[in-house]
Amino acid sequence: MMNLRRLGSIVLKELRQLRRDRLTFAMIVGIPTMQLILFGYAINLDVRGLEAAVLDQANTARSRELVAEIGATQVLDLRYRLSTPQEVDNLLRAGKISAALMLPNDFETRLERGDRPALQIVVDGSDQVVQASARQLASFPLPGRAANDVPGIEVLNLYNPQRLAPVNTVPGLIGVILTMTMVLFTAMALVRERERGNLEMLIATPVSPWELTLGKVLPFVGIGLVQVTVVLLLGKLLFAVPLRGSLAALYSAALVFICASLALGVFISTLARSQFQAMQMAFFTFLPQILLSGFMFPFAGMPKVAQWLAEILPLTHFLRLVRGIMLRGAGLAELWPALASLALFTVVMLGIAVTRVSKRLD
Amino acid sequence: MNSAETVIRARGLTKRFGDFTAVDSLDLDVRRAEVFGFLGPNGSGKSTTIRMLCGLLSPSAGEIEVLGCRIPQDAEALKRRIGYMTQKFSLYDDLSVGENLDFLAAVHGLPRREARQRIDELLALYRLDDRRRQLAGTLSGGQKQRLALAGAVLHKPDLLFLDEPTSAVDPQSRRDFWDSLFELADAGTTLLVSTHYMDEAERCTRLGILDEGRLAADGSPEELLAQLPGTSLLVECEQPRQAQRALQGGEGILALAQIGASLRVLVEEGQSAEDIRTRLHEAGIDAEVGETAPNLEDVFVTATRRQPADREET
Ligand SMILES: Nc1ncnc2c1ncn2[C@@H]1O[C@H](COP(=O)(O)OP(=O)(O)OP(=O)(O)O)[C@@H](O)[C@H]1O
Ligand SMILES: [Mg+2]
Numbered sequence: 068m069m070n071l072r073r074l075g076s077i078v079l080k081e082l083r084q085l086r087r088d089r090l091t092f093a094m095i096v097g098i099p100t101m102q103l104i105l106f107g108y109a110i111n112l113d114v115r116g117l118e119a120a121v122l123d124q125a126n127t128a129r130s131r132e133l134v135a136e137i138g139a140t141q142v143l144d145l146r147y148r149l150s151t152p153q154e155v156d157n158l159l160r161a162g163k164i165s166a167a168l169m170l171p172n173d174f175e176t177r178l179e180r181g182d183r184p185a186l187q188i189v190v191d192g193s194d195q196v197v198q199a200s201a202r203q204l205a206s207f208p209l210p211g212r213a214a215n216d217v218p219g220i221e222v223l224n225l226y227n228p229q230r231l232a233p234v235n236t237v238p239g240l241i242g243v244i245l246t247m248t249m250v251l252f253t254a255m256a257l258v259r260e261r262e263r264g265n266l267e268m269l270i271a272t273p274v275s276p277w278e279l280t281l282g283k284v285l286p287f288v289g290i291g292l293v294q295v296t297v298v299l300l301l302g303k304l305l306f307a308v309p310l311r312g313s314l315a316a317l318y319s320a321a322l323v324f325i326c327a328s329l330a331l332g333v334f335i336s337t338l339a340r341s342q343f344q345a346m347q348m349a350f351f352t353f354l355p356q357i358l359l360s361g362f363m364f365p366f367a368g369m370p371k372v373a374q375w376l377a378e379i380l381p382l383t384h385f386l387r388l389v390r391g392i393m394l395r396g397a398g399l400a401e402l403w404p405a406l407a408s409l410a411l412f413t414v415v416m417l418g419i420a421v422t423r424v425s426k427r428l429d
Numbered sequence: 430m431n432s433a434e435t436v437i438r439a440r441g442l443t444k445r446f447g448d449f450t451a452v453d454s455l456d457l458d459v460r461r462a463e464v465f466g467f468l469g470p471n472g473s474g475k476s477t478t479i480r481m482l483c484g485l486l487s488p489s490a491g492e493i494e495v496l497g498c499r500i501p502q503d504a505e506a507l508k509r510r511i512g513y514m515t516q517k518f519s520l521y522d523d524l525s526v527g528e529n530l531d532f533l534a535a536v537h538g539l540p541r542r543e544a545r546q547r548i549d550e551l552l553a554l555y556r557l558d559d560r561r562r563q564l565a566g567t568l569s570g571g572q573k574q575r576l577a578l579a580g581a582v583l584h585k586p587d588l589l590f591l592d593e594p595t596s597a598v599d600p601q602s603r604r605d606f607w608d609s610l611f612e613l614a615d616a617g618t619t620l621l622v623s624t625h626y627m628d629e630a631e632r633c634t635r636l637g638i639l640d641e642g643r644l645a646a647d648g649s650p651e652e653l654l655a656q657l658p659g660t661s662l663l664v665e666c667e668q669p670r671q672a673q674r675a676l677q678g679g680e681g682i683l684a685l686a687q688i689g690a691s692l693r694v695l696v697e698e699g700q701s702a703e704d705i706r707t708r709l710h711e712a713g714i715d716a717e718v719g720e721t722a723p724n725l726e727d728v729f730v731t732a733t734r735r736q737p738a739d740r741e742e743t
Contacts, residue, residue, distance in 0.1 A: 076531070263519075267517075273509050
């Protein structure tokens with residue numbers, strides 16, 4: 068059923084075609100680099116001049132002085148002076164401001180006693196950039212406070228209480244990038260042969276469906292690993308993302324995930340009639356993966372049905388693996404359920420796909 | 430093996446796409462080392478038939494036996510022994526000539542050394558040796574066709590299917606191409622070639638004319654010419670177009686074709702040159718009318734004729 072020379076010749080052919088396909092070639096390195104830089108900097112961006120309002124209910128000499136000092140950092144552009152919390156709420160909701168500085172009536176007492184935050188920065192948590200810069204302000208020194216006291220400034224995230232840390236995002240990004248490129252590339256691969264008319268010639272030869280499928284998929288395993296390396300290196304160089312677990316564990320997890328994504332891509336390839344359709348179907352699988360896998364929203368906060376659905380998606384399991392390995396320093400042994408789920412997904416998908424790779428035109 | 434061995438045998442071969450019947454209960458016999466020409470108007474089902482014979486399409490009804498393999502059951506075993514040159518160029522545009530052939534050699538499981546020799550031999554035979562590194566997509570139409578032929582015969586198949594192999598080839602190259610087909614036939618390869626060219630049809634050892642999925646005529650070119658039911662006439666006059674208009678749709682007229690300054694007229698049995706001359710005279714045209722040798726085009730139009738009045742040929 069499987070002839071190694073034949074398999075090798077298909078791999079070689081794919082690699083040769085890939086080398087001449089400048090666009091795909093550029094996408095292999097371009098997509099991970101671009102995404103990482105876009106996501107990474109959007110998170111780390113040192114924002115200045117966020118539109119903000121001040122609600123100074125204390126209105127003492129010291130409170131006015133503090134407001135002026137915070138204003139001087141230029142992180143917030145304090146363009147509104149308000150007198151009721153209701154007004155703050157309205158402006159925030161309307162999107163006119165993204166942060167508000169709230170000094171309570173008992174500001175002086177709080178400052179002196181130091182047991183409760185003296186002032187609050189209310190932040191539009193729907194915007195990651197805003198959150199990140201508000202957090203910088205939280206460390207702003209208040210007069211007459213020791214560093215180890217209860218923080219002088221409390222940051223209150225509206226709309227998105229659970230913050231996404233940049234360190235949390237980069238490992239997830241490896242998964243997102245692999246999902247996008249691996250599924251898309253393979254989804255197009257088989258359809259392209261059909262669309263260009265090569266398939267009619269190919270299926271009139273003794274080539275077997277397994278050889279054809281694996282031959283088309285194998286080059287992308289290598290490409291996927293190259294992408295992982297690019298993201299890891301850039302993540303380390305640009306954002307100092309830590310790798311607490313072992314590199315071997317990380318690459319093993321990535322390898323299994325790449326295979327799962329490729330299997331999904333081949334499956335799509337057997338359904339689609341044209342390259343355009345394949346692309347549409349590939350995008351159709353990205354959305355649930357990105358939304359439900361825990362990359363965008365915390366997994367625990369999702370409804371039960373969404374969680375069950377997420378268990379089917381390869382990205383969900385890969386995020387558990389990659390976050391475990393990179394951030395918590397976990398080993399594969401502890402993460403075996405996720406690894407096993409990915410392997411199962413791969414075997415099932417590939418099995419279905421190969422039976423669908425027919426050597427017939429009808 | 431004796432030379433009368435049947436290589437392709439199809440009985441009641443039928444292919445339906447939805448409720449459209451593309452191939453309609455076709456019976457076909459092709460013997461070893463024959464060059465079987467497949468003729469028929471566009472859409473008559475030539476490509477569909479070839480695809481079924483190769484095992485690429487499953488027939489809606491009927492039986493096929495090719496090289497002793499029953500299709501579609503034994504299709505995979507058959508694929509090692511046939512070559513198929515598709516109507517549309519189907520090698521990889523983004524691989525070079527050499528890379529395309531290397532790929533096919535590996536896919537067919539040719540041993541490496543043998544593959545290298547065979548590729549060199551074919552590149553020389555089909556005059557592509559100076560194009561080895563050129564991308565197939567940038568070849569001229571004729572060069573592409575020679576490359577496709579090289580790819581189809583690389584593994585020395587016993588049976589070769591060629592679907593309109595010379596559709597983009599100049600007359601001299603077409604002759605060269607056919608010379609190479611005959612070399613293959615001499616070496617014992619059976620060929621089934623679809624074509625729209627009558628000069629190519631003339632060179633086939635046998636012809637099958639398809640019309641709307643049915644086999645309308647079948648036999649050697651000589652047999653088909655001899656069986657032609659009508660008579661071919663040549664009308665020479667000052668105004669061949671007027672003469673054509675005068676005869677168009679007339680009783681007993683099977684086909685009309687202006688050739689240069691004269692008009693070829695195919696008439697039913699029983700009509701004579703004299704009848705036609707009289708008819709033209711009545712229309713006010715003076716013409717010389719004489720009998721001429723029938724050709725395959727006459728055979729073709731007779732076999733595929735539906736509404737003679739609509740089939741205006743110029
Ligand atoms: N996959 C298909 N689905 C539906 N109809 C089809 C399909 N393939 C072929 N046909 C129809 O079957 C008929 C025969 O097509 P086929 O390609 O065999 O003709 P052909 O004789 O090769 O014509 P040509 O000389 O133009 O190549 C055509 O009417 C075509 O539209
Ligand atoms: Mg055709």
